[in-house]
Amino acid sequence: MNEFDLIKKYFNFTSKHAVLGVGDDAALIPLNKNELMAISMDTLNIGHHFTGDSDPYYLGWKSLAVNVSDIISMGGQPRYALLSISLKSLDVNWIAKFTKGIKACAKKYNIEIIGGDTNKGSTSISIAITGNVSSKNVLKRSGAIPEDEIWVTNEVGYAALHFNQHSLLPKYKESISNCLKKRSQEEFLKPQPPLEFIQDTKSMINSAIxxxxxxxxxxxHILNSSSVGAKIEINEIPMHKWFMENNQYELAMCGGEDYQILMTVPHKHHNKIQNLLKKHTLKGAMIGKITKDKKIEYSLHGKKIKLSKEGFTHFG
Amino acid sequence: MNEFDLIKKYFNFTSKHAVLGVGDDAALIPLNKNELMAISMDTLNIGHHFTGDSDPYYLGWKSLAVNVSDIISMGGQPRYALLSISLKSLDVNWIAKFTKGIKACAKKYNIEIIGGDTNKGSTSISIAITGNVSSKNVLKRSGAIPEDEIWVTNEVGYAALHFNQHSLLPKYKESISNCLKKRSQEEFLKPQPPLEFIQDTKSMINSAIxxxxxxxxxxxHILNSSSVGAKIEINEIPMHKWFMENNQYELAMCGGEDYQILMTVPHKHHNKIQNLLKKHTLKGAMIGKITKDKKIEYSLHGKKIKLSKEGFTHFG
Incomplete structure (x- = not known):
């Protein structure tokens, strides 16, 4: 049983008043006629999402950034966050750096950290975040329509490369330049979800995750929620050229933690999306189209191919 | 450095828009002219808040109930919760019982569980909760006024007795009846924060925690936040007679996890509070008074005494 089956079977909480409950990036609570509150929570655990050596500054940044990402993908503007941190012991130097990192991320995204608690335990960081979403521009996984263009907001794969570099075959490992190594680490440690771009484009987007x-x-997730399929041009997926040159494009496609947005958009907005990506200096691209047929077709250089790897599951 | 100093020094997040930020049981966000949203988060960790043997049903109940308690103490009506759970491995039987427990608590307090995530890691449960608070009846730690009566909503000490019974001297350990043992375990496993009582009395309460x-x-915490002191009559604190008979009243007073409410109320409401406690079958009582003088005076049978133990600190 994988994570998604588990969540489905036992975490099937039903909700009468929330507009959207378990199953999207964030839940939505009605606030007033024009606004909803998006609310979400994520946890990072030592030994799984980070190690004991992880730089506490970046850990602070990332633990908030992954939550920001959930709000952005709903079309929301992040507002408030709560932090619950568990620590094995009091390392004041570590805590000072961690809080510096989380505050830097809060400043960038204009978020107020308004509460939380500290506990003794295996090192773990849980953050709950709220954001405001205009009722007119709620982005859901379920809004994709056949003929929608599929876009991704920036290059993918850096985090996966950083995380998996040591398990690559020697010939691939050796082909990673120091520059790429550094970039991968940076992207892994300090994800920067594209808030301003999504705020500028949310009225054009049909679905997002x-x-x-x-x-x-x-x-x-988008295809299942929307009951549609997709055709994906692997060549069009924005990724560092190393992946394609070394036949490692599946690592970029299947590895997690990119914290960019995958979205579907009607064709009529193609040029606007293109221009806004440029404006925000994002290397995003259109990578395919939504189809009626509920399956995914991948093409590489015009030839249909099958992927050998599957999407990452936490309990796989 | 204890937990409170730590939180003060590094977790000094400032907030422009939240009505109340870090430092109370819940933060408060403005919703509209008449209402605020109280929002809070708590984490329970294996080896600290529970053990590997802990009954997952009760763990599910308790993990939500401790969050309910935070909302109640602000005068709020709990509404929505998010669950983030970390597990070492997939034990379906455990998960089935855990979710049964959390759903039972959600039903009792009329809460909708609207999201969250599952992660691999040391077993840990984080819950974020929201509640609605009427602007007129916000309860804070800082509202206590000299001459206020200090009330507690029900008996204290059961959880502390359950948790500490094995470290008591043999003569005390042997004096615990099976009935008291069972009751202590029940109260420890299944706290029942007094939502309806606080909803009925919130307009009379000056401060609560x-x-x-x-x-x-x-x-x-109340005295510090309100810049006042208190006189406490230990005999008046509602607790099982075992504590007083065995000179263990400090265990009941200093042990944590009671999840009742400590509140201060003007004298004019004394009878109403008394009657409403009866109505809700709570064994609460008035235990002292708020004083101008910023110190605490404890009396036992009319004689001033000093306590030997201090309040529980997580990193003490």
Missing amino acids: DLSDGLVGDLK | DLSDGLVGDLK
Whole structure:
């Protein structure tokens, strides 16, 4: 049983008043006629999402950024966050750096950290975040329509490369330049979800999801929720040229933690999306189209291919 | 450095828009002219808040109930919750019982569980909760006024007795009846924060806090926040007679996890509070008075005494 089956079977909480409950990036609570509150929570655990050596500054940044990503993918403007942190012991130097990182991220995204608690335990960081969403521009996984263009907001794969570099075959490992190594680490440590771009484009977007599980896994969430299929041109997926040159494009497509947005948009907005990506200096691209047929077709250089890897599952 | 100093020094997040930020049981966000949203988050960790043997049904109940308590102590009506759970491995039987427990608590308090995530890691449960609070009846730690009566909503000490019974001297351990043992376990496993009582009395209450750190520790939070002192009559504190008979009243006063409410109320409401406690079958009582003088005076049978123990601190 994988994570998604588990969530479905036992975490089937039903909700009468929330507009959207368990199953999207964030839940939605009605606030007033024109606004909803998006609310979400994520946890990062030592040994799984980070190690004991992880730089506490970046850990602070990332633990908030992954939550920001959930709000952005609903079309929301992040507002408030609560932090619950568990620590094995009091390391004041670590805590000072961690809080510096989380405050830097809060400042960038204009978020107020308004509460939380500290506990003794295996090191773990849980953050709950709220955001305001205009009722007119709610982005859901379920809004994709056949003929929609599928876009991704920036290059994918850096986090996966950083995380998996040590398990690559020597010939691939050796081909990673120091520059790429550094870039991958940076993207892994300090994800920067594209808030301003999504705020500028949300009225054009039909469906969206944040790339936490990996492009392939998250695309499936959109397709399942929308009861549609997709054709994906692998050559069009924005990724560092190393992946294609070394036949490692599946790593970029299936690895998680990109924290970019995968979205579907009607064709008529193509040029506007293109221009706004440029304006925000994002290397995003259109990577395919939504189809009626409920399956995914991948093409590489015009030839249909099958992927060998599947989307990352936490309990796989 | 204890937990409170730590939180003060590094977790000093400032907030422009929240009505109340870090430092109370819940933060408050403005919703509209008449209402605020109280929002709070708590984490329970294996080895600290529960053990590997803990009954998952009760763990599910308790993990939500401790959050309910935070909302109640602000005068709020709990509404929505998000669950983030970390597990070492997939034990379907455990998960089935856990979700049964959390759903039972959600039903009792009329809460909708609207989201969250599952992660691999040391077993840990984080819950974020929201509640609605009428602007007129916000309860804070800082509202206590000299001459206020200090009330506690029900008996204290059961959870502390359950948790500490094995470290008591043999003569005390042997004096615990099976009935008291069972009752202590029940109260420890299945706390029932007094939502309806606080909803009925909130307009009369000047300040409130939930008893998570223990009566002595939490009283200090009220006194510090309100810049006042208190006189406490230990005989008046509602607790099982075992504590007084065995000179263990400090265990009941300093042990945590009671999840009752400590509140201060003007004298004019004395009878109404008394009657409403009866109506809700709560064994609450008035235990002292707020004083101008910023210190705490404890009396036992009319004689001033000093306590030997201090309030529980997580990193003490």
